[in-house]
Ligand SMILES: Nc1ncnc2c1ncn2[C@@H]1O[C@H](COP(=O)(O)OP(=O)(O)O)[C@@H](O)[C@H]1O
């Protein structure tokens with residue numbers, strides 16, 4: 001692995017991976033700093049898979065090689081989800097810029113399919129396998145949906161840390177920008193299931209549902225992104241045929257009635 | 266102030282990117298709507314995005330059809346019908362927002378329509394500020410207008426915010442004065458009036 005130390009490059013000069021999701025690129029001042037590993041975190045149904053697929057489709061349109069590693073769902077089913085996009089064209093997949101892998105196929109090749117818990121050696125083999133695919137296909141954008149499900153096979157915090165650290169380091173060393181999907185339960189106070197992923201990641205995009213006086217709004221917030229200035233505000237999100245759209249969450253002048261502050265004694 | 270008959274001419278003098286508050290008397294309401302959805306956009310081959318939080322899009326469509334106004338270039342964002350009709354019967358050319366309290370979703374639907382149906386020029390109508398203010402706190406409403414208008418201005422859209430209140434509300438007038446470039450009071454046909462108020 002030819003490690004590059006991106007931490008010494010000033011933020012302004014870091015090349016960007018333009019996500020193609022206009023509002024997100026604006027929030028990030030031009031896009032995700034290239035080679036960052038970003039945790040896309042949120043509970044079920046908040047739009048993580050949809051956002052990540054759109055990121056890859058825009059990459060493929062720019063003729064960057066893009067890979068979706070599906071862990072929880074069959075990738076064929078995934079394909080059915082992107083067809084309604086106005087900007088999606090089947091030729092993106094047929095001509096090779098956008099590809100899909102189901103992780104059970106990788107597990108099978110590595111003899112891991114029946115394993116309920118991976119050893120450190122097997123974790124290294126899995127990462128080496130992914131690295132081989134990334135290098136051979138010159139993958140510039142990668143999505144793993146979800147890393148939480150991979151971590152389920154790792155069991156201990158030590159192994160999860162080892163896996164996340166090596167995976168992110170490997171992807172970064174090849175200039176690959178990645179969205180690693182993290183599933184959390186709605187009440188989870190933290191950004192990732194195991195707590196270690198969030199500390200290691202270069203960025204965290206938090207997706208959620210917000211209830212406001214009986215209305216349920218979909219939200220997105222960039223909590224952390226190394227290598228760029230960015231808005232940390234909460235945005236309201238819509239998943240549409242023209243892609244993910246975002247507008248700022250209205251605050252109505254800040255302090256909500258009855259939300260503390262109140263009368264002081 | 267302008268008279269209803271003088272409105273089309275006044276509209277034609279506006280620059281793209283203008284945000285205009287239209288203070289409308291109840292009796293002139295439908296005439297103002299037809300001026301905004303017919304003559305004005307037709308002259309410029311413009312797309313109209315009509316956001317309603319007052320009366321249902323079905324009623325407005327009914328009126329436009331009665332006046333033989335083509336709806337080919339009109340899209341509706343309807344924030345009043347969802348609660349009564351549900352999501353199942355979304356007619357063509359109409360996008361529902363669940364409730365007029367979901368102001369962000371109104372902005373998102375407008376943004377969606379602008380992207381989905383790209384046009385050289387666009388008009389966005391907000392009908393009306395009064396009904397939105399019934400459902401929303403004025404601070405959140407003014408924040409909404411601020412963000413929406415600056416976004417629409419960046420797209421060079423015409424924005425019209427209707428105010429059809431029977432009685433004057435100083436707070437709403439002030440809010441409109443803050444966010445709009447122009448404040449046009451439309452007076453009914455047969456009244457004599459003074460000159461328009463420019464801000
Ligand atoms: N283009 C679209 N238009 C409308 N709804 C969509 C679109 N794409 C996805 N959805 C809906 O959004 C929801 C969330 O999608 P998904 O990305 O799978 O969430 P997550 O991966 O966070 O569980 C799903 O119910 C899906 O049906």
Ligand SMILES: [Mg+2]
Pocket residue numbers: 048049050145
């Ligand atoms: Mg998903």
